[in-house]
Amino acid sequence: MVVDQEGVVETPAPAHRGGWWRRDHPVFIPLTGFFTGTVLVSIIVVALGAVLRLIGLDLTENPQYFAIAIAALLVIDAGLMVWERSRRFARYMLFGLLITPVVAGATAALTLYLLINND
Template identity: 35%
Template sequence: MESEQALESEAEQGERLGWWHHSHPTFAGITGFFAGMLFVTALPGAFAGLLRLLLDYETAEKLFPFVLLALALPIAMLVKRKTRRFAQFMFVGMVVTALVVLGVASLVLYFMVDA
């Protein structure tokens, strides 16, 4: 009797804790969007910092374009059906973040040169 109750309570707890990543319709969208934002902002900076920490400046500068190889991850996620929705929103987050950064940078540059 106790084992049945324990199994039932574990199943209820698993359902309660597992709802957000199994069936919630906005989970993939929100997490994908913010993962894309982090992918555009934090990944190149972390890669540059790691290269600079481990290698001299000239070598790190030559190896920095290899950060573009990281794009293989979201592209590979687009192929598999289970991760496709997440990857689509990740690309949206990447594009929106890049547009905002480029837009703000161009406005700042415009006002600095114009003034």
């Protein structure tokens, strides 16, 4: 609180709590969005498998549960795209959601290829 010569009280604006990197760094939102999508795909698959195992169901016999979980992630991402402030984050999150299975599949295919050819 600052009082000037005329007795007027001025309150300084509060400092931004997030620091410079949250509002000014150009790669903060893309990186957090991409890795959020990557982590969510991984967590959803593992958590869904664990829950189905606890219930006594097998994911290979009930693939519709996997499709429902992935559809829920896409609906959440679409909801984030509607809100203008989170649209950029949601685009990179969608990229992370879509690229993770591609990278995992390509890595598995390359590993299998190398194992078969080097045997």
